[in-house]
Amino acid sequence: xxxxxxxxxxxxxxxxxxxxxxxxxxxxxxxxxxxxxxxxxxxxxxxxxxxxxxxxxxxxxxxxxxxxxxxxxxxxxxxxxxxxxxxxxxxxxxxxxxxxxxxxxxxxxxxxxxxxxxxxxxxxxxxxxxxxxxxxxxxxxxxxxxxxxxxxxxxxxxxxxxxxxxxxxxxxxxxxxxxxxxxxxxxxxxxxxxxxxxxxxxxxxxxxxxxxxxxxxxxxxxxxxxxxxx
Amino acid sequence: xxxxxxxxxxxxxxxxxxxxxxxxxxxxxxxxxxxxxxxxxxxxxxxxxxxxxxxxxxxxxxxxxxxxxxxxxxxxxxxxxxxxxxxxxxxxxxxxxxxxxxxxxxxxxxxxxxxxxxxxxxxxxxxxxxxxxxxxxxxxxxxxxxxxxxxxxxxxxxxxxxxxxxxxxxxxxxxxxxxxxxxxxxxxxxxxxxxxxxxxxxxxxxxxxxxxxxxxxxxxxxxxxxxxxxxxxxxxxxxxxxxxxxxxxxxxxxxxxxxxxxxxxxxxxxxxxxxxxxxxxxxxxxxxxxxxx
Numbered sequence: 001x002x003x004x005x006x007x008x009x010x011x012x013x014x015x016x017x018x019x020x021x022x023x024x025x026x027x028x029x030x031x032x033x034x035x036x037x038x039x040x041x042x043x044x045x046x047x048x049x050x051x052x053x054x055x056x057x058x059x060x061x062x063x064x065x066x067x068x069x070x071x072x073x074x075x076x077x078x079x080x081x082x083x084x085x086x087x088x089x090x091x092x093x094x095x096x097x098x099x100x101x102x103x104x105x106x107x108x109x110x111x112x113x114x115x116x117x118x119x120x121x122x123x124x125x126x127x128x129x130x131x132x133x134x135x136x137x138x139x140x141x142x143x144x145x146x147x148x149x150x151x152x153x154x155x156x157x158x159x160x161x162x163x164x165x166x167x168x169x170x171x172x173x174x175x176x177x178x179x180x181x182x183x184x185x186x187x188x189x190x191x192x193x194x195x196x197x198x199x200x201x202x203x204x205x206x207x208x209x210x211x212x213x214x215x216x217x218x219x220x221x222x223x224x225x226x227x228x229x230x
Numbered sequence: 231x232x233x234x235x236x237x238x239x240x241x242x243x244x245x246x247x248x249x250x251x252x253x254x255x256x257x258x259x260x261x262x263x264x265x266x267x268x269x270x271x272x273x274x275x276x277x278x279x280x281x282x283x284x285x286x287x288x289x290x291x292x293x294x295x296x297x298x299x300x301x302x303x304x305x306x307x308x309x310x311x312x313x314x315x316x317x318x319x320x321x322x323x324x325x326x327x328x329x330x331x332x333x334x335x336x337x338x339x340x341x342x343x344x345x346x347x348x349x350x351x352x353x354x355x356x357x358x359x360x361x362x363x364x365x366x367x368x369x370x371x372x373x374x375x376x377x378x379x380x381x382x383x384x385x386x387x388x389x390x391x392x393x394x395x396x397x398x399x400x401x402x403x404x405x406x407x408x409x410x411x412x413x414x415x416x417x418x419x420x421x422x423x424x425x426x427x428x429x430x431x432x433x434x435x436x437x438x439x440x441x442x443x444x445x446x447x448x449x450x451x452x453x454x455x456x457x458x459x460x461x462x463x464x465x466x467x468x469x470x471x472x473x474x475x476x477x478x479x480x481x482x483x484x485x486x487x488x489x490x491x492x493x494x495x496x497x498x499x500x501x502x503x504x505x506x507x508x509x510x511x512x513x514x515x516x517x518x519x520x521x522x523x
Contacts, residue, residue, distance in 0.1 A: 072438075072439075075433070075437060075441075078434065085434075089434070091428055093247060102431065102435050103435040105236070106436050108233055108236065154435075154436075
């Protein structure tokens with residue numbers, strides 16, 4: 001699904017955001033990407049959804065070398081990826097329903113089908129009664145759930161989530177994680193960037209740790225990460 | 231079919247969401263096209279008057295001393311096929327001149343028939359100035375002809391003025407078109423910029439550039455057509471308000487075609503021009519933004 005070979009990402013005048021990262025994520029996996037702020041988690045996600053290109057190394061997505069994907073093809077690649085952004089990226093002047101419908105509109109689905117899917121998605125995140133509200137009127141947790149619903153709208157093969165529980169209390173964190181776990185159970189590959197160690201302790205999944213742009217650990221649980229820290 | 235309908239729906243809803251930007255863009259196009267339209271309407275009316283007046287022209291062919299009126303009359307008829315030709319002896323010419331002078335005709339009382347040459351009159355209704363000029367040149371070359379007059383020296387001067395006005399109008403049209411495109415493009419850039427977050431998010435969820443650009447281009451076309459339509463309506467209103475005054479000033483010279491409504495091609499041209507400017511301006515604004523996004 002995702003293969004990185006010696007990937008480096010540099011910005012002028014700054015130390016590398018990612019340095020010589022080699023990583024493979026298989027279809028159907030659930031992976032936590034962790035590390036302190038500035039470790040390169042968000043940069044790695046940005047490379048994966050083609051917002052930026054690696055400075056060097058190779059990134060293969062769905063078996064295709066991203067360097068060979070033309071700008072015109074990027075939208076088609078992104079249609080296989082759902083993204084939950086740290087700052088939600090919801091449109092303030094559109095209703096919750098319209099926000100969730102966006103990936104489906106982009107795919108030119110019939111309006112009736114869009115309505116049906118949006119209703120189902122909002123029901124799954126417990127917000128069907130708020131479909132006509134606007135994002136600013138929602139709490140941070142509700143906005144996060146809208147962002148998750150939008151990311152899942154088009155049944156993506158790959159779901160990327162950048163600190164999806166960063167603004168949530170324990171109960172809401174559990175709800176969002178259950179949504180992501182359910183998507184994974186349906187076959188979606190999930191990659192979550194988080195620095196929340198409690199999340200890693202609660203869910204025993206593969207954990208990839210980054211530090212100052214370098215991959216420092218790749219294991220199947222938080223235990224391995226703790227061992228690395230020692 | 232669904233995609234264009236969807237693009238129209240998105241364009242209308244975006245226009246409804248930013249009425250101030252819609253108003254600014256439409257207003258800019260309206261003002262620019264109103265200026266262009268007024269110039270074009272003035273030129274169009276001038277041209278139609280010129281053609282109408284030229285159509286009233288009678289060509290007078292004056293004979294050289296000693297030339298035979300019947301012979302020259304036959305030669306003129308042959309040189310101007312399909313036209314009504316009349317041989318006018320000098321005495322008849324003098325009588326007509328006296329009649330045309332009305333009360334002042336008495337001034338010619340002491341003038342003998344030899345004062346005027348024999349003449350052949352050619353009626354050329356509906357002839358254009360160029361054609362009248364060409365026909366006169368042919369007639370002047372005939373044997374026994376001393377001079378040809380189609381009494382249109384002032385028409386020629388008017389035509390020169392109109393020709394220059396046409397060039398100036400075209401330059402004005404181009405200049406205003408360019409200025410409007412830049413102005414509207416900047417206004418629409420604001421609209422695109424105001425929706426940069428929406429564009430960014432749409433692209434992140436897989437929207438193609440065409441999907442993002444389509445409603446902006448449609449907005450440009452709709453606003454341009456609306457501005458052009460309003461300008462066309464305003465030009466038509468100004469034209470019909472000024473026509474009675476023009477007719478009063480021209481008196482008997484206000485021939486029928488001049489008081490007719492403006493040609494629909496001119497009005498349609500304003501609407502189409504507005505739509506084209508709107509499309510061009512929104513295309514420039516959107517492409518510039520998408521290239522950077």
